[in-house]
Amino acid sequence: MGLVTTPPSRFSLPPSSPNRRKLQESKLGTCFVSQVLHFGYLLRISSDFRLFGIESFHCARLKDGNASGEDYENIDWDTEDELEIENIGPSSCSNGVARNVGTIVSNGEASSSAGISNSKLVQHFLGMGFSEEMIAKAIKENGETNTESILESLLTYGALASEESxxxxxxxxxxxxxxxxxxxxxxxxxxxxxxxxxxxxxxxxxxxxxxxxxxxxxxxxxxxxxxxxxxxxxxxxxxxxxxxxxxxxxxxxxxxxxxxxxxxxxxxxxxxxxxxxxxxxxxxxxxxxxxxxxxxxxxxxxxxQTEDDEVIRLPNPMIGFGTPTDGIVKPHRILPEAAIGPPFFYYENVALAPKGVWDTISRFLYDVEPEFVDSKYFCAAARKRGYVHNLPINNRFPLLPLPPRTINDALPLTKKWWPEWDKRTKLNCLQTVIGSAKLTDRIRKALEKWGADPPQHVQKYVMDECRKWNLVWVGKNKLAPLEPDEVEMLLGFPRNHTRGGGISRTDRYKSLGNSFQVDTVAYHLSVLKDIFPNGLNMLSLFSGIGGAEVALHRLGIPLKNVVSVEISEANRDIVRSWWEQTNQKGNLIHLADVQQLNGDRLEQFMGSFGGFDLVVGGSPCNNLAGSNRVSRDGLEGEQSSLFYDYFRILDLVKCIINKQQ
DNA sequence: TATATAATGAAACCCATG
DNA sequence: CATGGGTTTCATTATATA
Structure with missing residues (x-):
């Protein structure tokens, strides 16, 4: 059957991680943890039963009243004294769990809880399946602030009740x-x-x-x-x-x-x-x-859809919260409380993933609504991507000069050979493989049999191949795939960014095809320029050829310390080479494997230069991308499941920052 | 050995139409 | 609102070729 397994103990925390320590220091110890997990298992109605185990380790923030993220950009994250922040450790069943069972509680019971002042707290436990009487009793016994002991009491009641029947x-x-x-x-x-x-x-x-x-x-x-x-x-x-x-x-x-x-x-x-x-x-x-x-x-x-009540739908047009050229810009948004930094985070993946994938991604990343953007609004090639981030979205600005946004402007030499029956103005998504020389040769021969005006079926054939392989006209009846340096330009990288150093042409296409579109990402990251005028420290996961680094550099945001994790040596060489050629003043630290990055390493890094301001990453899309005929297994696929490492590491960074303050 | 090529569909979306 | 045609898609793998 098609069940894909993931490496064991991906979610078991490293022995020395701060989370683990927190568990060990907790009064209740591992027995309590297993009890909580068991209860979560019992009560869940979603099949996403990983969630409880993971999210219960969140360093969630508990705050009374409305969880409004409005004007969060004015909050000084360095001095969080006005926020009531509490690491409530393993008993904090944060958003994911509460939402999973939320469909149960929506029908009434909660509304009659007038006697208890903290209705949100009551809702929280109602959502876990406890009765209102039990909750009231537990809150009365433990007070409203100690969520941990309330849950403990509730679990005790529950165990007693089941013994009685x-x-x-x-x-x-x-x-x-x-x-x-x-x-x-x-x-x-x-x-x-x-x-x-x-x-x-x-x-x-x-x-x-x-x-x-x-x-x-x-x-x-x-x-x-x-x-x-x-x-x-x-x-x-x-x-x-x-x-x-x-x-x-x-x-x-x-x-x-x-x-x-x-x-x-x-x-x-x-x-x-x-x-x-x-x-x-x-x-x-x-x-x-x-x-x-x-x-x-x-x-x-x-x-x-039976899997999930709220299925995330892609916007049409796919302009996210606005693009520089559309005039439509959403002024602000409200972030879930748990999503508010530090650090800022920025996550990217393909928009057209199998159903449910973005729901899961969003749920893990603190319920932040993804921003879906097609880079065809930024450059001459389409690139439909989803971005989950907690950045402010007002006062964004684009990289200058604005890149050409039609094929004609981006590749002016092709205009001369472009037949009028090819109506394309934008290229399709730049992928990791290109059309072969033999294919373009076949097309040329097919066209040469006809004069200036080939019949409909030939036009149809040619256009299908053109769209499938992103071919451009480079001569009379002559089509060609994009050159690597043209792809670099379209994606916003400097010319020859991926050239040399022993990398093959095939691998250049592969690395470029897996990369960010720099102008798009830079537009989103541009808000950081005012926040970090003296530069920032970045953790860059799945760096690839350094799209985020290039974007920040082109924005004029100094890079102080960059910890870059990238599995491919060729890609690391590319970033290292770019780092030197652009005379970066900061430090670039390269690691190979995100799975090896544990809490201890992170604490070392963060201790030495004072934490990360930004965590960027686009995790592997192999098992999500439509082009994959072989192993489009979804988020649990062999490579794409590394998304959970992005979440794990981001959550670790969050915890360490909160601990330091 | 290293690189290039061809074969390998389906899922999910759009949109006009009845 | 259903439906059917049209379009797009950060790819993998075995085999051929240099």
Whole structure:
């Protein structure tokens, strides 16, 4: 099957990292951690069960009231004394978790919590599946500020409650087919749901166990199985997938085995190895699961995405928060509290990734809304990319001179040979491979058979090849792929940036095809010039040929210390060479592998020059890009899963900065 | 050995149309 | 609102060639 595994213990923190230390110093120690993880596992409704493990290590900031990021650019990040900042360590279930279960709490219960002043805190725990009474009790016992001990109390209540009802525990472990003999009423599933849904969404607890059982017994067989699995703590999506794979006749035991195997294959994460549902759910949660099942069936009928409620859609036109030439500029935005720096961060990847990828990326990067920009608004070639960053977006300015924005202006020598039936004014995305000489030769021969005006089908053939391979006219009937130096120019790099030093022509195309468009990135980074007039320290992950470095340099922002992590030696040589040729005054430190970059190394660097102001990175797109026929496996693909290292390192930097202050 | 070439589709988007 | 045609896409791999 197509499950892609990721290297084991990618998420297990290095032994000496500050996060790990924080865990060890915590009063509750690892037992508490595993309990939290277990509970998160039990309650999640998203299949993204990595999230809990990861996000629970966030150094989240807890702040009462509105989490407004407005005017954050006026905040002096060096003196954060006015902010109430608290590292609440492993018990901080930050945004990701709360959002995952948010669909459950949206129906009422929270609104009646008038007696408690901190409604956000209540919402938070409601979202984790605790009852309002329990939350009120826990807050009363522990006070509103100590989230950790509140959660501890809640977990204790939960454990006690499940011990009190051993019968339910049994009923949730139906493992033999015989026990699944319900009355099959067949077709009524589609019509009754309106009333059921209305009842289910009701917030009171008036449903008795027998009423739930009654509804259960009226469900079709496979939905009963789904519900059984859901009540055992699996997600409805997981349950449905398991039944799809194992067949409708499969026993619950077979289905749980399948789900466990799928989970293991998907994560190989030591944290979850012993995670199997053990605790039964109380009636209230069972009711919720029934409600979830109804919602899921609705979505499935309507063909709506079942994986995620809010699917990020690409904007049209793809101009992000505005471009220099469009006149449309969004003046400001509101960032989620957890996203606000320091450090500033800037993440990039292909916009046209498989569905759900950008939702995941955004969720990990503190719920920041991605900015999707097509670089065809900056230069003569398209480049549809998504950028997640916490930079201010007002008072941006472009690099000067503005680059040519049509093929005609960028490659004036081609104009003479351009036939009128080739209507292109922009090139398509610059990729890592180019059309071959043999291909252009075939096209020339095909054209030479006709006069000035080839027939429609020939024009169609030629144009298809032109668009596919980004060919340009360099002579009569003569097409050619772009030269490496033309690609450099289009992407905003200095001429010969990738030339020489033993790099082959093929590898130049490859490195360039994987790079930033400098003008686009520089436009976004331009706001840093006023903030760091004396220069900045940058951590550059997946540096490639140094697009971010070149952008900052061309903006006139001095580079003080740059730690650049890049796996390809050829690319490191290119950046090193550029660094020397441009007479940089700062220090360039090169590392090869992001996976080797741990908290200790980061602390060393940050201790020696006082922290990073900016963390930039475009993680590998191999498994996301549409051109990949072989291994377009999504964010869990072999290379693209390095995104999680970007997040890991960024979060480490965040933690270390907070610790230093 | 190093480099160039050809073969390898599908997912996701746009947009006009009924 | 569905649908069907049109378009785009930071690529990988085996094989041929120099």
């Amino acid at each position: 051993p019968d339910e525990l049994n009923s949730c472990h139906l493992s033999s087919p015989q026990q699944q003999q319900f009355v099959d009423n067949g077709q009524l599933s589609s019509d009754y749901d309106e009333s059921v849904l209305a009842d289910l969404s009701d917030s009171d607890d008036s449903w008795s166990g027998s009423e739930i059982a009654e509804i259960n017994s009226s469900l079709p067989e496979h939905e009963k199985a789904i519900l059984s699995l859901a009540n055992m703590g699996y997600t409805i999506e997981e349950a449905s997938a398991a039944i799809d794979r194992c067949g409708p006749e499969a026993s619950i035991a077979e289905l749980t085995d399948f789900i466990c195997a799928a989970q293991m294959a998907k994560t190989e994460d030591v944290f979850f190895e012993e995670e199997k549902p053990k605790i039964s759910l109380n009636g209230n949660l069972k009711k919720r699961k029934l409600y979830e099942l109804e919602m899921w069936k609705r979505k499935k009928r309507k063909g709506v």
